Amino acid sequence: MPPFLALERKVAIEAVTRACRVCQKVFRQLASSETVVKSDHSPVTVADYSAQAVVSSILADRFPQVPIVGEENSQALQGEAGRTLRQRVLELTNSVLDCPVTEHELCSLIDRGTYAGGATGQHWTLDPVDGTKGFLRGDQYAVCLALIINGEVQLGVMGCPNLPKAFPPAVEDSRGCLFVTVRGQGAFQRALDSDNETLLRVSELTNSTLASFCESYEAGHSSHADALAISKRLGITKPSLRMDSQCKYGCIARGDANIYLRIPTNPKYVEKIWDHATGSLLVTEAGGKVTDVDGKPLDFSQGRLLTRNRGVVATSAALHAQVQKAVQDQLSQ
Secondary structure (H helix, E strand, O other): OOOOOHHHHHHHHHHHHHHHHHHHHHHHHOOHHHOEEOOOOOEEOHHHHHHHHHHHHHHHHHOOOOOEEEOOOOHHHOOHHHHHHHHHHHHHHHOOOOOOOOHHHHHHHHHHHEOOOOOOOEEEEEEEEEOHHHHHHOOOOEEEEEEEEOOEEEEEEEEEEEEEOOOOOOOOOOEEEEEEEEOOOOEEEEEOOOOOOEEOOOOOOOOHHHOOEEEEOOOOOOOHHHHHHHHHHHOOOOOOEEEOOOHHHHHHHOOOOOEEEEOOOOOOOOOEHHHOHHHHHHHHHOOEEEEOOOOOOOOOOOOOEOOOOOOEEEEEHHHHHHHHHHHHHHHOO
8 A cells, every 4th residue: 555645745746846947947037027016015926826827737637626725816817917927927837837738727727726725625735936035035935835634734845946955055056955744754855856855853952042043034924023032031042044935944844943933923913824834744744843822733724824823833842842931921021
């Protein structure tokens, strides 16, 4: 009998790898002047749409009955106003697919990502370009895909085209990582251009004063002030490793850093499932522990949002209780 989710794992790796190729092409070929802006004012390039179309196409071919909770929809590509962008997205999408799609099929594939999610059955969740600002700067971003079954993340694949294979990077060309995890089967890293996988484990550090943070580059994503105060409570003096996207989860999983916090900057803000599904399972399978700031497990059964959770605390299992207390002490002042 094949391992649990063996086919899904293989197909997800193919989908994310091809989506990463699209992102790399976009960065090489397109200027930031071709950026469009969504209603929430976050910058979105054609990479988002192309990557979502590519992943959706591959998943639809192999798992047509399994819906997708994705970040994007095709509204900006519709009609005459969206023609130029639509054609560019179509060209990029077809450049990595074996079977080219039409403009109509392109929009339909992107809109497969409008599923509402929920607590029963299977669905994928996709962030086609997590860390868009990092992408635009030429820094860290990720293509993140996860499979959720009955409200629980069971599989995750994360492509990080600019992430060094280790810190500090040995040579300039040692960039491009793929993280793969299946519940109960461990967490692995491979190069984007290789099938060889390395088992990942979080750091075994037990003394919080020797720990280090992995933080968001953008202060708007998580409170840097609270993180600094929490680090002082823990006696941490090492500088933080800062980057965009779920790459931070990958760095925790392989021991580059010890603590990743997502401290809400707005009490009404609710995290989206595609921002944490892949990374949270990756850290858990690498021996870590991921909860919200109140110590509750992340609940992916509530649709597109983590409505029952507040923020994120991701650490090694050995440090989690210490970090959780420091977070609570800081937030309760």
